């Protein structure tokens with residue numbers, strides 16, 4: 001019998017219809033994946049959980065504009081925007097609480113500028129998201145249909161492992177393996193996944209956290225033992241083209257694609 005694993009990316013309420021950063025199609029993806037888990041019964045499931053504070057660098061409340069407002073969800077902030085004073089990082093928090101978030105306000109600004117420059121060097125822009133997956137909030141929890149499937153699988157076997165990502169409020173972590181500015185957070189997990197006869201990948205969102213996790217695996221080496229379950233993952237609205245581009249990269253690198261019914 002083959003040793004099968006599943007890497008399940010961010011199967012949380014906030015990324016499903018009704019959540020704060022809903023991915024259209026995610027509920028149906030979750031239903032199909034739960035059926036697949038019940039049928040295939042993988043030996044091990046690694047579940048990543050996107051986990052933020054309200055004042056995460058990718059949430060509106062981390063920023064204070066010159067007009068006293070916060071940035072709109074889905075807008076972007078550049079290093080130049082912070083250098084020029086258009087946006088102040090953690091300004092709102094400081095104003096409300098009366099103390100700097102961490103260190104002096106100047107140091108915090110400098111840190112934000114350095115981070116945004118590092119992102120830009122890697123070809124990324126910094127997107128502000130609707131507040132999502134705030135730790136201990138309802139939206140942070142796993143969507144019920146998958147939670148139940150995982151509980152059944154885990155019962156008596158301990159074969160489900162949960163990995164928190166995104167807890168550092170100073171940097172974005174789409175990938176379960178590294179931050180968007182290139183700091184490895186979980187290299188050992190990638191090697192562990194490669195030790196299985198086959199590792200399946202599913203979850204949300206195809207255009208962001210799934211794509212960036214897969215890109216790390218592609219940089220690490222051959223991906224022919226990995227299979228993306230294409231009907232158990234969907235893109236963030238407006239990023240459908242980015243998801244298509246990623247799928248082409250994945251297939252060209254030798255990554256397998258399959259439906260949950262395959």
Ligand SMILES: [Zn+2]
Nearest residue numbers: 050052133166
């Ligand atoms: Zn997030």
